[in-house]
Amino acid sequence: MKLEIILGIFAFFLLGAIPFAANGQSADIANHVVINEADINPPGDDSKSISEWVEIFNPTNEEVYIGDWEIASTSVLKKTLTIPIGTSIKPGQFLTYSYQSSWFTDVAEQIELRDETGTIIDETPIINDLNNDFSSWQRVYDGFDTNTSDDWTFETSSAGSTNGKLVIEEAEEVVLVTVSTEKSNYIFGETATISGTVSKQVFVEQPTFSQETIDVIISGPNYYDTLTLYPDLNLEYEIPLKLQKVLGIYDGVYDVSVSYSSGTAQTEFSVGDEVIETTQKEAGALVISTDKESYIPGETAIIFAETSDIIEFEGLKFTVTNPGGIQIFDGTLFPSIGGVNTGVRG
DSSP states (O other): OEEEEEEEOOHHHHHTSOOOOOSSOOTTBOSSOEEEEEESSOSSOTTTSOOOEEEEEOOSSSOEEOTTOEEEEOSTTOOEEEOOTTOEEOTTOEEEEOOSTTOSOSSSBOEEEEOTTSOEEEEOOOBOOOOOSSEEEEESSTTBOOSSGGGEEEEEOOTTSOSOOOOOOOOOOOOOBOOEESOSEEETTOEEEEEEEBSSOOEEOSSSOEEOOEEEEEEETTEEEEEEEOOOTTSEEEEEEEOOGGGTOOSEEEEEEEEETTEEEEEEEEEESSOOOOOOOOOOOEEEEESSSOOOTTOEEEEEEEESOOOTTOOEEEEEEOTTSOEEEEEEEOOOSSSOOOOOOO
């Protein structure tokens, strides 16, 4: 069964998160030096003071030599600043430049960043600023570049400092755990073998670096026991359990719960003087995914859900929380057949 939820992503859903820089480059972050911000109409008379400025930013992991590069106005007088020879910009560094008075026009301006050969490395969209204040045109995030005007916003200026970092959340790898017994029914005097697998080795760093343990809980009639062990080199584990009355084993059904890191699994078996037929319960599966890994404010996220079990007249209840843990949406989804026919837009 597939269910689809269409939710409008609120701006604070992303902006409320704590930003961090990801290792490597995001697909939406430029792989070259960019014009990151520009104020073409700061407070005052631009014809009488040198106050207009352009900020460039290096979003790459390498230092870039920019000596003899140019920052150019493309309107009216086409005034062009040449960056001094010997200048380099380090990874993550901002450099801010001012030039002559009336460097830019306030209407239909476009700024270009060119290398020493005259090749255009980056450019702004066509921008206007009639406010004569501390507002500037700036990328929504440092180095954010999809080659559309949506990369830019008109906000209070932040010359020489960050516009904000693109939040890139990496999905935690799920650890899969299995557990089973060689049969579901035993008689007194037999030995039950509880065995299973884990999908990967997991290590913990606190309080000391060590391998994660497999924790097993066995419970039944007047019986409760916990066991701790480690997976072997083949990522397998096995526990023999003697089913003797002198060891506290009674008639009835016994539940086995296994946990390892974020993974869990359950099974059960019965013990008696004669075999009692029980139905082995298998845990259902639920998979949730989105159409892509990260979003910008105003985009729409598509969330897919797929489950292995359908319970008649019952739905899948869901909630959506923001990075602060505050619930911003909830609902119930019911099975759909032959495609998606359930949608909710926030």
